[in-house]
Amino acid sequence: MEKYIKELKAHKLKITPQRLDILSFLDKNRIHPSADEIYKAIKINSPALSKTTIYNNIDVMVKNNIIKSFRFMDSNELRFDYKTTEHYHFICRKCKSIYDVDISLPYLEKFEHYMHKVEEFYGDYKGVCENCLNKKKLKNK
Amino acid sequence: MEKYIKELKAHKLKITPQRLDILSFLDKNRIHPSADEIYKAIKINSPALSKTTIYNNIDVMVKNNIIKSFRFMDSNELRFDYKTTEHYHFICRKCKSIYDVDISLPYLEKFEHYMHKVEEFYGDYKGVCENCLNKKKLKNK
DNA sequence: TCGTAAATTGTAACTATTACAAAATAGATA
DNA sequence: TATCTATTTTGTAATAGTTACAATTTACGA
Ligand SMILES: [Mn+2]
Ligand SMILES: [Mn+2]
Ligand SMILES: [Zn+2]
Ligand SMILES: [Zn+2]
Numbered sequence: 001m002e003k004y005i006k007e008l009k010a011h012k013l014k015i016t017p018q019r020l021d022i023l024s025f026l027d028k029n030r031i032h033p034s035a036d037e038i039y040k041a042i043k044i045n046s047p048a049l050s051k052t053t054i055y056n057n058i059d060v061m062v063k064n065n066i067i068k069s070f071r072f073m074d075s076n077e078l079r080f081d082y083k084t085t086e087h088y089h090f091i092c093r094k095c096k097s098i099y100d101v102d103i104s105l106p107y108l109e110k111f112e113h114y115m116h117k118v119e120e121f122y123g124d125y126k127g128v129c130e131n132c133l134n135k136k137k138l139k140n141k
Numbered sequence: 142m143e144k145y146i147k148e149l150k151a152h153k154l155k156i157t158p159q160r161l162d163i164l165s166f167l168d169k170n171r172i173h174p175s176a177d178e179i180y181k182a183i184k185i186n187s188p189a190l191s192k193t194t195i196y197n198n199i200d201v202m203v204k205n206n207i208i209k210s211f212r213f214m215d216s217n218e219l220r221f222d223y224k225t226t227e228h229y230h231f232i233c234r235k236c237k238s239i240y241d242v243d244i245s246l247p248y249l250e251k252f253e254h255y256m257h258k259v260e261e262f263y264g265d266y267k268g269v270c271e272n273c274l275n276k277k278k279l280k281n282k
Numbered sequence: 283t284c285g286t287a288a289a290t291t292g293t294a295a296c297t298a299t300t301a302c303a304a305a306a307t308a309g310a311t312a
Numbered sequence: 313t314a315t316c317t318a319t320t321t322t323g324t325a326a327t328a329g330t331t332a333c334a335a336t337t338t339a340c341g342a
Contacts, residue, residue: 014287014288014289014338014339014340015339015340016288016289016290016338016339018289018290019289034329035329035330036328036329048290048291049290049291050290050291050292051291051292051330052290052291052292052293052330052331052332053289053290053291055329055330055331056289056290057289057290070214071212071214071215073211073212073263074212076217076298076299076328076329077328077329077330078329078330090255090257090259092257093260099255099257101255114231114240114242114271115271115274116231116233116240116266116268116269116270116271116274117268117269117270117274118231118266118267118268119234119267119268119269120266120267120268121264121265121266121267122214122264122265122267123262123263123264123265124262124263124264125257125259125261125262125263126259126260126261126262126263127257127258127259127260127261128257128258128260129257129258130255130256130257133256133257133258155307155308155309155319155320156308156309157307157308157319157320157321159320159321160320175298176298176299177297177298189321189322190321190322191321191322191323192299192322192323193299193300193301193321193322193323193324194320194321194322196298196299196300197320197321198320198321217297217298217329217330218297218298218299219298219299
């Protein structure tokens with residue numbers, strides 16, 4: 001808990017129970033949840049919680065680079081991540097789990113003959129995850 | 142126009158003026174437009190057009206791999222592309238133009254030590270485009 | 283402890299998309 | 313060519329995710 005207080009103070013953001021709940025939830029549940037998933041999870045123990053508070057705080061924390069937001073190709077909801085350092089995501093087409101992939105900015109060198117200035121890259125990998133592959137193996141036996 | 146008729150017939154889809162309009166618009170305007178942009182553009186000459194028709198046809202054409210859909214990191218609307226072969230996109234943070242980038246599935250080899258089976262990759266590059274860079278240069282003179 | 287700027291809340295509005303059912307039509311068949 | 317019917321188009325209503333707003337509450341510096 002002290003960790004989240006420090007983080008918020010470092011960015012001159014007020015310490016509120018709601019903010020601590022959001023950070024703690026994202027830190028302890030590395031599932032890349034949507035705003036609604038965060039809301040529902042925290043609301044169980046804090047029934048007075050408003051969804052607007054989730055959106056407000058998500059916004060301010062993304063702006064302060066305390067958390068990261070991203071969106072999947074085929075999904076219409078934003079997802080959030082406690083991990084802010086550069087990494088990409090792998091989504092399983094069977095169980096829809098989202099895994100972190102520690103790979104950095106791909107193929108910048110291939111950009112040589114484009115005259116654009118690349119500053120950011122965003123990417124998702126999609127396929128079947130280790131767990132689902134193993135489940136299949138067991139079934140086939 | 143004959144080209145689009147062939148394409149539709151190849152997929153056993155009925156030839157309708159609306160479908161021809163959509164294909165023609167996407168082919169002749171490689172701007173990666175949203176559903177609404179396609180709708181507004183075609184509606185000028187075909188005022189009876191319904192937005193549902195746009196969505197219906199976009200769906201069926203994406204499913205038949207006649208066009209491609211994708212979504213940008215920070216945008217909440219789907220965008221559409223006449224080009225269906227593998228390529229990625231570069232978006233300019235100044236003018237918001239979306240350019241095609243002919244680069245193929247990045248960094249598959251780096252996936253070695255993940256036990257997931259990668260099937261697809263989706264990615265966007267972001268930065269400042271050639272045009273905007275040149276504009277800036279002129280200004281600075 | 284108090285005062286105030288900032289945060290929280292509930293509600294309403296908004297945007298992109300999807301669902302649905304009635305009317306129109308493409309294209310196969312006689 | 314005329315007819316038939318499955319498919320397509322249309323308009324409207326519903327939905328999902330998010331944002332705007334204003335009243336109430338709270339964090340925290342003085
Ligand atoms: Mn992540
Ligand atoms: Mn493209
Ligand atoms: Zn899986
Ligand atoms: Zn530009």
